[in-house]
Amino acid sequence: MKRWKCGRLVKKCGDVKQLKQLHAQALLLGVYPRNQLLSCQILNGYADMGHTSDAYRVFDQIPKPDIVSITSLISLHLQCDRPGRAISVFRDVVASGLRPDGFVVVGALSASGRLEQLSLGESIHGLICRRGLDSETVVGNALIDMYSKRGGIRSADAVFRGMVARDAVSWSSMLNGCLKCHGLATARKLFDEMPTRDTVSWTVMITGHVQEKQPVTALQLFRQMNFEGSKPSLITIVGVLSACADVGALDAGRAAHGFAAKLDAIIDVTLSNALIDMYSKSGNLETAENIFNSMAYKDTYTWTSMISGFAVHGNAMQAVELFSKMLDSGINPNKITFLAVLIACSHGGLVAEGRKVFDKMRREYNVNPQIEHYGCMVDLLGRAGLLREAEMLIQDMGMSADCAMWRSLLSASLVHGNIELAELAGKKIIEQEPDDDGAYVLLLNLYASSKRWTDALQMRIAMRGKKLLKKPGYSWIEVDGDVHEFLVNDKMHACEKEIYLVLEEISMHYRTDGIVL
Incomplete structure (x- = not known):
């Protein structure tokens, strides 16, 4: 068997049994382990199939490992989540006098990133510059990724700007770093500078806007992505579905579902979960149930x-x-x-079911309740009129109640006529959020309804002193697959004149019926 043919056959092995047969045949022919390239191919084959012990054994049998086989060993350590051992191999390479190539330093940078040791990454960067490897694009990409993951965005930017040649990975790595360290505005500026945008860069921006609670912009980006001819991945679709779920955009969600069905990929659990979330939050619970029931896992x-x-x-x-x-x-x-x-x-x-679940959470599953869980219990008890129990839960929970919890108690106290507790909750909200106009208004109404005019006057004076204004409300609506966002007194919408004309017609219609809006 020719050596080159044996090497090509490694890639054609469909399972570990075939690979071991080929491994044995190469050994009988005397090709292995003298041929280091073939040894590396067999090593990588075992590693890809999850047989790491066989992969390590292959490396140990190589007579004099060269830089290619050492690269394979570093990759194997990283694949087995052993970044410390990968760094040890890299240090041995440097100490032995072997000249590391770009692939070796890329592996070392990846290992330093996993170890979260920025100083180690910086020392590797220094070696890269001394050995003249900094001109390689793959090395620059690894440096950008290493620095941006550790918060060193300035160093990442310096590497990026100094690169002789940048590819799509360079831009996407820098985009990820900007998004993590500087936020959406800086990332969007870089995104607009990109000469070409691939699926990864579009996905980074779409998921970034979803994570920053800007679902409408995320959907606009997805439409632009399709217009420019970029093919979405399953990760892109999951991000888009999350955006649709946030605004209840059922038509856009269905379209994203259609894109997923057209992709030449297996519909995995993550995508199915995103579909369930989108359909249920968009009002189509029946479809969500159908997807849930059809899932094997x-x-x-x-x-x-x-x-x-x-x-x-x-x-x-x-x-x-x-x-x-x-x-x-x-x-x-x-x-x-x-x-x-x-x-x-x-x-x-x-109430009874809620108490059981809350107790089961702590006793049987050892899940420590967080502020949100206590908030649900306070809301549950308050709605049921069990105000004293709700107040005791707040006092005994071992953490400070947040404004959401006090608002629940305030609302329940007003409904059930407990003026004293309502006043306590209102004052707690003002202590934590002194600019919350809602708490002031509720307390003002409470004092006025109780004919406590002095307290009502003081509350009104406090509101004037702080120049509190009610926060403008906003809403979304989906029309023909497009999601439109509206603010109170919004004058920026493209169809602003038509919208206000229709609103005026509606107002006139109600006024003729004696209804004042």
Whole structure:
């Protein structure tokens, strides 16, 4: 068997049995382990198939490892999540006098990044410059990635600007770094400078806007991506579905679902979970259930998404029943699962069930309640009129109550006529958020309804002194697949004249019927 033919056959091995047969044949022919290139191919083959012990054994049998085989060993250490050993190999290379190439230093930079040792990465950078490897694009990309992940965005930018040649990976790595360290504005500026945009760069920007709670812009970017002819990946679609879920854009979500179906890829659990989340939050609970029921494998997030969907639609008992099925199936819930169930109990007034879930969370699953879980319990108890129990829970929870919790208690106290507790909750909100206009207004109304005119006057004076104005409300609407965002007194929309003309016509119609808006 010719050596070159043996090397090509390594790549054609479909399983480890075939690879071992080829390995044995190369040994009998005397090709292995003298041929280091072939040895590296066999090593990488074992590593790709998950047989790391065989891969290490192959390396140990190489007589005099060269830089290519050492590169394979460093990659193997990284694949096995052993960055410390990868660095040790790299140091041995430097100490032995072997000249590391670009692939070796890239592996070393990746290992230093995983070890979160910026100083180590900087020392490798120094060696790269001394050896003249800094002109290689792949090395520059690794440096950008290493610096940006450790917060050294200035160093990353210096590397980026000094590169002789940049490829798509260079721009995407820098884009990721800007997004992490400087935010969306800087990342968008860099994105607009890109000579060409690939799927990765579009995906970075779309998911970045979703994470920064700007779903409308994320959807606009996705439309622009399609217009420019870039093909989305499954990761892109997951980001778009998250944006659709945030604004309830059902038509855009269906379109994204259609894109996913056209991709030449397996619909995985992550995408199915995103579809369940999108359909349930967009009002199509039936489709969400169909996707859920059709999934052969369901992870914790799958169950949580469906439970949350029932909770959002007010189907409290279905949420609780699904939670029980989840436990029976052997899937352990996490803190988000418990939060979804508690929200369902709160909205459905299921006090007994809520208490059981809250107790099960701590005793059986060792999940420590966070402020959001306590907030759900306070809301649940407050809605049921159990104000004293809600107040005691706040006092005994071992952490400071946030404004959301005090608002729940304030609202419940007003509904059930507990003026004293409502006043306490209102003052707590003002202490934590002195510029919250809502708490001032509620307390002002409370004092006025109780004929405590002096307190009402003081509250009004405090509001004037702080020049508090009610925060403008905003909303979204989807028309023909486009999501439009509106603010109170918004004059910036492209169809502003037509919108206000229709609103005036609606107002005139109501006024003729004796209704004042």
